[in-house]
Amino acid sequence: MMTFLSILLIAAMIAVVVVLIRGLATFLLNASADARSGETGPSESALKSNKMMQYRVFFQAIAIFIIVLILFIGSARS
Incomplete structure (x- = not known):
């Protein structure tokens, strides 16, 4: 799951x-x-x-959401 999110984050960036x-x-x-x-x-x-x-702002929002999701999943695992 984290690998998939990392790939999505790189694509968004x-x-x-x-x-x-x-x-x-x-x-x-x-x-x-x-x-x-x-x-x-x-x-x-x-x-x-x-x-x-406008598209840039949209993709930045997606990237921030993925970062929050990664941090949330990472903190839940520890």
Whole structure:
């Protein structure tokens, strides 16, 4: 059970890093173009970057939940 949770934790942490990098890359690649366009309101790339950051928060919450679960199971065994 602990091995399975450890694998899930590693997968969640990798997902956090991947989504963070994708969100930052989207933001950095499109921020200057969005500033030059002069449009009002959020652009499509800004919405995509925002969605990536929402996914990051979601995966971080999953990782924290798995850590709490591992600590809870570990303390129950001792």
